[in-house]
Amino acid sequence: MIRTLIYSIPPLDTTKPPLSGALLASVCSQLGQDCTAVDLQANLNLFLSDQNIDLNCFDDVFYEQETSFSTRQLDILNLFIDNELARFCTVDYDYILVSFFSYLSQHFGRLFCEKLRSKTKATILIGGAGIETLSNGPFFAEELKKLKYIDEYIVGEAEEILSVYFEKKSGPGIGNKNFKQIENLDLQVFPNYSYYDLTKYKIENKEQELTIIGSRGCVRKCKFCDVEASTPKYKFRSGFNIAKEIIGHYEKHGVTRFYFADSLVNGSYKAFNDMCHALAGYQFEKPISWSGQYIVRSIDSTPKDHFKLLKQSGCSTLFIGIESGSDRVRADLGKKFTNDDIEYYLENFYQHDIQTLFLFFTGYVSETEQDHAETLQMFKRWQKYVATGTIQGIETLNILGILPGSPLNKIAKNENYLFLTDHNGVTDRRAWINPSNPGFDFKQRVKRHIEMMEEAMKYHWPLWNGHLSIDLYERALLKFIDLPKKYIPIISSSEIT
Numbered sequence: 001m002i003r004t005l006i007y008s009i010p011p012l013d014t015t016k017p018p019l020s021g022a023l024l025a026s027v028c029s030q031l032g033q034d035c036t037a038v039d040l041q042a043n044l045n046l047f048l049s050d051q052n053i054d055l056n057c058f059d060d061v062f063y064e065q066e067t068s069f070s071t072r073q074l075d076i077l078n079l080f081i082d083n084e085l086a087r088f089c090t091v092d093y094d095y096i097l098v099s100f101f102s103y104l105s106q107h108f109g110r111l112f113c114e115k116l117r118s119k120t121k122a123t124i125l126i127g128g129a130g131i132e133t134l135s136n137g138p139f140f141a142e143e144l145k146k147l148k149y150i151d152e153y154i155v156g157e158a159e160e161i162l163s164v165y166f167e168k169k170s171g172p173g174i175g176n177k178n179f180k181q182i183e184n185l186d187l188q189v190f191p192n193y194s195y196y197d198l199t200k201y202k203i204e205n206k207e208q209e210l211t212i213i214g215s216r217g218c219v220r221k222c223k224f225c226d227v228e229a230s231t232p233k234y235k236f237r238s239g240f241n242i243a244k245e246i247i248g249h250y251e252k253h254g255v256t257r258f259y260f261a262d263s264l265v266n267g268s269y270k271a272f273n274d275m276c277h278a279l280a281g282y283q284f285e286k287p288i289s290w291s292g293q294y295i296v297r298s299i300d301s302t303p304k305d306h307f308k309l310l311k312q313s314g315c316s317t318l319f320i321g322i323e324s325g326s327d328r329v330r331a332d333l334g335k336k337f338t339n340d341d342i343e344y345y346l347e348n349f350y351q352h353d354i355q356t357l358f359l360f361f362t363g364y365v366s367e368t369e370q371d372h373a374e375t376l377q378m379f380k381r382w383q384k385y386v387a388t389g390t391i392q393g394i395e396t397l398n399i400l401g402i403l404p405g406s407p408l409n410k411i412a413k414n415e416n417y418l419f420l421t422d423h424n425g426v427t428d429r430r431a432w433i434n435p436s437n438p439g440f441d442f443k444q445r446v447k448r449h450i451e452m453m454e455e456a457m458k459y460h461w462p463l464w465n466g467h468l469s470i471d472l473y474e475r476a477l478l479k480f481i482d483l484p485k486k487y488i489p490i491i492s493s494s495e496i497t
Helices: 019-030 040-050 071-087 103-117 140-146 158-168 239-253 269-281 305-313 327-333 339-351 369-381 383-387 407-414 442-458 466-481
Strands: 003-008 034-039 095-099 123-127 152-154 209-212 257-260 289-293 315-323 355-362 391-395 418-421 427-433 487-489
Touching (some): 003 019, 095 103, 103 140, 305 339, 315 327, 339 383
Parallel strands (some): 257 289, 315 355
């Protein structure tokens, strides 16, 4: 029997088992393979705890691609990786799959794959969204392949591509970017979380939570977002299929909390409603709850009974990308709803005891002082919903960065945006300059970001990732602003997809 070892690498959410490993294990098991799945983030946290090392000691590298490991960090990781590789007889595995959740995994992933290669003769495959390249340089996965740290990489949806790889070793998405999206997601296997010890994963109130994905891609085409570059077509599962998976995990594991990792849980209005009806009609012995990212639509398109159904299905918390307090900015970046629409939703969330958390960034390319002022006014306007607990907070981690695969990247290329570099010539995607508005530089955007946070605190809005946000931008200011300003044009057109 073929033996396959699956690694999910940091940084990852530590409160729930990795979906990537559960899905890959389910695919490989269906192919008749003997699988082992390892969550390296969970193991790293345990290692750091045993060594009395701060669990946040890697935040600067895990959350900033431009930052490299320090000597101290490398010493810790080398010891950790050596211990991990010693735990498994890697020479006995036929295949080792390494999942890169995001580009933030690349520093750790490079080090891990290099050391893994020296310990095993197994075929090493990597995949996941993190094998792409965000900075000025070669395709990350191809670079690792040339270094012989890996044997091959997979781009696209593993459910079908892995089957082709194990049979033919070549095809769309195998060592190339020409993958084909799965047409019917209902026909695919469900993730199997039995490969993890679920008792090790806890969120608040010591409950367990599992991740669900009901769709691929996004129904919206926001200018700042790069989802379309990796998943051009929006595909979604039927609502009944999604409900079937949730009910299956509930019956098998007793888990009652679920998190949707979709770009938008309600991207397909019909599928979403079907799922809610199916969950609302199922006789759970223990009530379930679910949360996920959710799009606000216009008042006219959303009847009030929609919110009642949400609650009956188990909806607890919705993450909403309002992005700005300015209707004009929101329309410019591709969001099709207004502040009045948001208020309609907030009032109905309040009436049905549904909580929400605002996703937000500062400094869109067309943002004016008036737009910024309207954003600041938002905190007073909706403070009453903070007081009732309807608004749980606002995510404050992001100042606009221009991602290579986003529509905004093409605009930046066409309009000759410039990017700040550090003394090593490394660019930061947040440190852009729009030639038509040169005064609105990175320093000014950080200033507005801090003003936004101060106004939020003034009206008692909880700040999600507030301390991390301050740490990130303090380092960025020291790294870029205090150095002589050096700008380079946007990355070569080969990055424009």
